[in-house]
Amino acid sequence: MYHALGYSAIVFIKATMTLDTQDVERAMRVSKDAAAVIDAYRTKFSISDSFYRLSGQMRALTDQELHAELCYAESLLFCSILTFLHDESLSSFVRGALKIRACYQSYRECGRLLKSEIWGGRDWRIKAQFESGTHLGVGTFNLLLSTLPTKILRLLEVVGFSGDKDIGMFELQECTSMTGTLRATLCSLVLLSWHLIAEFLVGAANPDIDICQKLLSPLNNSYPQGAIVLFFRARLNIVMGKIDPGIYFFNKSIDVQDVYRQFHHICFWELLYVFPNTFVMAKWLFFVINSALSCESIDFDNVYIFCDLVSIPRTALQVVVDVFPILF
Template sequence: SATSMYHSLGYATICYLQASMTMERPNIQQALDATKQGLQVSQRLRRRGFVASRQPNDFTDEQCHAELCYAELLLEKAVLTFLQDENFIAFVKGGIKIRECYKAYKECWRLLHKRRWLNAELRLHFESGARIGEGAFNLLLSLLPPRLLRLLEFVGFSGDRRYGLEQVRLATELDGSVRAPLGRIILLVYHTTFAHILGAGGCDLAAVHQLLEPCLAAHPDGAMFLYFQGRQQLLSGNSHRAIQAFERSIESQTEWIQLHLVCYWELMWTQAYKADWLLAMKYAEILAKESRWSKATLVYQKAAFLYQYQNGAGTGDEGAKAATGDEEHVAGLMDKVPRLYKRIAGKSLPIEKFAMRRARRFAEQGGRLTLPGLEVVYVWNGFPLVGCEGPDVVRSFLAAVDLASDQLDRGRVTSGQGDSAQAGGS
C-alpha cells in the first residue's frame, strides 16, 4: 500500500524473504522496489527535525511506529544491497544503511522508555519491535569474531549475546503483539542453528521445546516449524525423527522451493553424521544443481562425500560402490571448484576459500585427500552430533580414520624405499 506503513512493511518483508532465499536478481530487484516504497511511506510519517531536538513526548503514536517501520525496512534494504552487488561500493553502502538502521532502533528504544504512552495496545506492538531490534542487533554482532566486534563497539555498536537473547525473549512474551512470532523464529534459528554451527554455545533445547510446541500445535503442517522440529530432533540425537520432520517439511508445501533446499541441506548433514556418504552425496548433488548458494562449497562437499564413500568405511550400501567408483567423476568435480569461487567486496567467504584450497590440494597430490568427508563434518561442527548417533557410527568413523592412517603409513614406507633405492643407484 502507498499509504499504510504496516502493509508496505509486510509486503516488503515477504519480498525480502523470497529474495534472500532465492538469490535471483529479479526477486532482489522486486524486494528493493518494495522496501523503497515502504521507506517512502515511513519517511513521510516520521517526525521531522534534528534528533537532538526531538523530545519523546512530542512524538505521536503514528510517528513512533513509523520510526520502527523505518528501522526494519532500512535493515532489509541494507541486506538486499549486499545481495544485489558483490563489489566494494555495495558493501560500503550496505554498511552505511546498517549504521543508520542501528541509530533508528536506538531512537525507538529511547521512545519506548522515555515517552508517555496513553494507548497500551499500541505500546505493546511498539515494544515488541523495539526489543527485537535491540536484541537482534546485539545477538548478531555477538557472533562476529572478537577482534571485529571490539572495533564495532569502538564506533558505537554493542554485541552482548546474553542481553540480546533476553530482549528477544521478552518480546516473545508480549502476547498478542504483532512481532512476537518473529521473536520466536529468531530464537529458534539461534538455538537450533547458529549456536551449533558457529560453536557459539548456549543451545538451549528446553527453550526450543517451549517455543516450538505451541507453534506446532497451532500449525502442525507449517513447513518452517517442521524444519525447526527436525533441527530439534537432530540436536537431541534422534536422527530418524529428524529425517521424518525434514521430509514432512518438504512435502507440506510446494510454493517456497527454497525451504525445500534448506531441508535438503539438513538431510545431507544428517546422513553424513550417520556415515552414509552416498546419501549425503546425493543430497549435496541436489543442492549443487538447484541452489544458488555457494556453488563452490556445494560442489566440493559433493566431491568430498563421494570420495569418502569410495575410499573409506561407511554405513551406506557397499554393493553400490562399484557403480560409483569412477574416480574421474570426483576429479571433475574438484576441477570445477576453483572456477565457482567468488569474491564479495573483494573478500572471499572462508568456507569457499577452504573448498578451493582442498580442491587444489587434491590436484597437487595426484587425486588424493585424507578423509575429506570427515573433515567437512568437522568444519561445520558436526562431530558432537556424530557421537549422538550411537557406537556403530562412531566405530565407522574410527574405522575410516584407521584406514586412512594405514594408507598414509604405507605411503611413507613406499616413499622411503623409493628414496633409498634412488640413493643406492646413484
C-alpha cells in the same frame, strides 16, 4: 505503511531463498519504495527538537509517527541485507554498512521512545506492538554483534555500535513473552535459529533445550504443517540425539511445500549427516544431483556433486556412475 512493509518482507524472503538476480533486484526496488512510503509518516525533528531530545525529554508523537519509526528501521534492515546480496563490490559493502548503521540508530531511537513518558493515555495495544518490535530489533542486533571478535567489536563501538549477548537474549525473551503481538512469532524463530543453528557455528555449542521446547510448542500448535517449524523440530530432535524423529521431520519439512525449492537444499544438507543407510542416502543423492543439473542451486552445484561422491559408499558409487555418466 504496514502494507508496504509486509509486502517488502514477502519479496525479501523470496529473494533470500532463491538468490536469483531478478528476485533480488525486485526486492530492492520494493524495499526502497516501502522505506520511502514509511519515511513520509515519520516525524521530522528540527535542530531545537534535537537539543530537546538530548535533555532526556521527548516531543509528543502520534501513534502513526511512533510506528513509522519502527517500521522504517525494519525496512532499512531489508535494504541493507539486499545490498550485500546484490553486489559484492567494496562500494556495495560500504553502502550496506551505512544502511545497517542507520537501521541500528533507528532501533536505538525506538528504545529511547519506549522508555519515555509519552505513552500515557494511549491504547495498550499500540504500545505492545511497538514494544515487541523494539525488543526484537535491539535484541537481534546485540546478539549478532556479540558474536564478533572483541577487537572488532571495540572498533565498532567507536562508530556507535554495541553488542552484549545477555542484553540481546533478555530483549528477545521479552518479545517472545508478548504473545499475540505481530513480531512475537518472528522473535521465536530468531531464538530458535540461535540455539539450534548459530550456537554450533559461533557459540559454545550449548543450546538451551528447555527454551527451544517452550518456543516450539505454541508454534507447532499454530503451524503444524509449517516447513520452517518442522525444520526446527527436526533440528531439536537431532540436537537431543533423537535421530529417527529428526529424519522424519526433515523429510516432512521437504514434503509440505514445493514453492521454495532452495529450502529443500537446507534440509537435504542436514540429512547428509544423519542418514544411517545407503538406500536413503541414494534418495538424497538423486535429488541433489538432479537439482544441480537443473540449476536449482547455481552457486553450489559443484559443491553438492563433490559432497555426493565423497559421501556415498564404494558399493553404491558404480550405480551413480551408471545413472549419471555426464558427471564423469
